[in-house]
Amino acid sequence: MxxxxxxxxxxxxxxxxxxxxxxxxxxxxPLNATASNFSVLVTPAAYRANTTYLVTVNDNRNLTDGKNVTKYLLQALSPQNVSTGQWKVTSRDNCSSAILNATQTSAKWTSPANNLSSVKIRAYILFSDKSAQFSTVTLTEGSGSTTAPPTTTPxxxxxxxxxxxxxxxxxxxxxxxxxxxxx
CATH class of the missing domain: 1.10.287 (Helix Hairpins)
Known part of the structure; x- marks a missing residue:
């Protein structure tokens, strides 16, 4: 017993x-990520159910303070802030986000079959000094993507x-x- x-x-x-x-x-x-102004390009720009998108992170900034990019994390969020859709990358490690190494800057994402009004694509850049930055693009039905203003989001x-x-x-x-x- x-x-x-x-x-x-x-x-x-x-x-x-x-x-x-x-x-x-x-x-x-990363819970300590700060909003940044690097660009995230999503093609096509309008949201549709069951559509495959190419998400590309473009950071043309010249980082002179010794920071090196270690990896990128990509996340797709529904209006309820729940991960949605399916990432097509070589390494997902059983998570809902796409994990890209420092040399990869793009991944494919397929939207879910159910129709959502919008989806936020959030990209995180993780640096060697353990800091992180993020940028968000919002896809809406029938219109182009819009970059969300840097705000703190849940x-x-x-x-x-x-x-x-x-x-x-x-x-x-x-x-x-x-x-x-x-x-």
Missing amino acids: ATFLFLVQLLFIGTLISPEYAQGEGCDL NSVSMVQSSSFFLSLLQLPLLLLTSKLLS
Whole structure:
């Protein structure tokens, strides 16, 4: 019986730890990213369901402070700030974002079959000094893309992590009740 209770406790600890690492090592979006003015080109420019887009990051700035780009992260968000669509890249590492190495600057994204009013394409540039910058392009139906003004926006990763933590807290009473019933 003591072994069973020990296993239940380990299971509980696992439920608290697993949401933190659920997206994988390369999938974590930087929480300290600052808005920037590098360009993100999305072709075609109007949003349509079931359409494949080419998303290209273009950073022509001359970074003279010793920063080197380590990778790019691309994310597509619905109006509800939920990742949507499918990225076609060689490395996704089981996450909803596209991960590009420093030499890749573009990826293909296919919009979902359901019709959305708009989609935000957010591109992150991660630097060797662990800093990050992002830029956002909004695709809307029947019009060209527009670059969103640099503002602080809610991060969908933090929303997923907080909802996973909430689910873990809900599992605690169930695990305690189960252990009481089995003892």
